[in-house]
Amino acid sequence: MTSVPLVDLAAQQEQVADEVAVGWAEVLKTTAFVGGPQVSAFESEFAAFSGVEHCVGVANGTDALELALRALGVGPGDECVVPANTFIATAEAVARTGATPVLVDCVEDTLLIDVDQVRIGPKTKALIPVHLYGQTAPVEKLRDLGVPVLEDAAQAQGARRHGVTAGGLGDIAATSFYPGKNLGAYGDAGAVLTGSAELAAQVRLLGAHGSPRKYEHPTLGFNSRLDTLQAVVLSAKLRRLEAWNTARREAASRYTALLSEVPEVRTPVVLDGNEPVWHLYVVRVADRDRVLGELHAAGIGAGIHYPTPVHLNGAFSSLGQGIGAFPVAERVAGELLSLPLFPEITQAQQEYVVETLKKAIR
Numbered sequence: 177m178t179s180v181p182l183v184d185l186a187a188q189q190e191q192v193a194d195e196v197a198v199g200w201a202e203v204l205k206t207t208a209f210v211g212g213p214q215v216s217a218f219e220s221e222f223a224a225f226s227g228v229e230h231c232v233g234v235a236n237g238t239d240a241l242e243l244a245l246r247a248l249g250v251g252p253g254d255e256c257v258v259p260a261n262t263f264i265a266t267a268e269a270v271a272r273t274g275a276t277p278v279l280v281d282c283v284e285d286t287l288l289i290d291v292d293q294v295r296i297g298p299k300t301k302a303l304i305p306v307h308l309y310g311q312t313a314p315v316e317k318l319r320d321l322g323v324p325v326l327e328d329a330a331q332a333q334g335a336r337r338h339g340v341t342a343g344g345l346g347d348i349a350a351t352s353f354y355p356g357k358n359l360g361a362y363g364d365a366g367a368v369l370t371g372s373a374e375l376a377a378q379v380r381l382l383g384a385h386g387s388p389r390k391y392e393h394p395t396l397g398f399n400s401r402l403d404t405l406q407a408v409v410l411s412a413k414l415r416r417l418e419a420w421n422t423a424r425r426e427a428a429s430r431y432t433a434l435l436s437e438v439p440e441v442r443t444p445v446v447l448d449g450n451e452p453v454w455h456l457y458v459v460r461v462a463d464r465d466r467v468l469g470e471l472h473a474a475g476i477g478a479g480i481h482y483p484t485p486v487h488l489n490g491a492f493s494s495l496g497q498g499i500g501a502f503p504v505a506e507r508v509a510g511e512l513l514s515l516p517l518f519p520e521i522t523q524a525q526q527e528y529v530v531e532t533l534k535k536a537i538r
């Protein structure tokens with residue numbers, strides 16, 4: 177064994193290559209590059225997969241979050257609750273609407289937003305739980321607070337909580353089809369999911385220059401659409417997503433078994449009622465940077481998600497929250513280590529990762 181990548185997109189491409197080639201040939205022939213019938217077909221398929229009424233394809237996951245917030249009426253002067261332990265885009269989308277992200281620390285074991293620390297104020301206009309690493313947040317504890325819930329489901333396509341699929345747990349949800357996500361396009365893409373016809377219509381309006389009909393623009397909007405070529409890729413991959421997620425679950429169980437006798441490595445904790453889809457398999461170790469260096473030296477593409485909590489990034493220095501503001505998120509940021517995980521990973525690859533990890537920690 178000489179190397180194990182963090183993700184292996186080529187293995188997925190091989191499986192869908194023929195279908196994508198046929199689908200793309202059709203798009204090239206008809207030249208319906210924007211808004212082709214393949215886009216609405218994918219939107220229906222992904223809505224059905226997620227168990228919600230409406231899906232609106234957009235240009236990327238960050239736009240999906242921003243458009244969902246704007247559809248909820250979020251703007252300058254408002255506040256939105258966001259976990260401190262997430263990818264920057266969750267907070268970035270809030271800031272782009274002119275609203276302020278109000279950060280909340282994460283729970284020590286699951287690393288998900290600590291819902292017991294969420295406080296509602298007069299300016300709170302949305303709560304944004306993130307289904308981090310492929311595991312849904314305990315959204316039901318936020319739903320009774322009287323403020324709309326926007327799920328950040330970018331890492332959780334197909335994940336379930338008490339049998340309900342991510343995207344259907346709140347009022348509206350945003351997801352990303354960035355190439356490395358469980359359902360990844362061949363470029364940037366994203367979608368908004370919702371059970372509300374009004375919210376879906378508003379997102380569609382905002383993403384199409386605020387235009388309900390050609391050359392009518394009652395509202396100031398954006399250009400944020402799902403390309404037809406990407407819709408072809410996403411439909412082909414969606415047909416395989418359930419099987420891929422099952423393979424990820426098996427790989428995650430194997431890591432957990434292989435690491436069960438290694439007390440120096442804290443393996444992921446799954447919240448009761450959750451069926452994760454293991455976008456990432458995140459362990460925790462002491463002396464993480466040295467361990468990561470040794471994995472890299474052995475050809476293992478381990479990563480860190482994420483090395484810096486939201487508030488300690490320069491982009492959010494205006495929040496005025498320095499070190500000590502979110503102690504759990506800050507402490508775990510120095511311990512997190514994402515091991516390679518993708519549907520096609522082999523037992524031999526996983527054993528190599530674990531053997532190398534064991535040598536590095538001792």
Ligand SMILES: *Cc1c(COP(=O)(O)O)cnc(C)c1O
Nearest residue numbers: 236237238263265266330352354
């Ligand atoms: C990937 C991701 C996003 C942003 O998606 P893009 O398509 O890259 O804009 C937002 N939130 C989370 C949690 C993500 O992982």
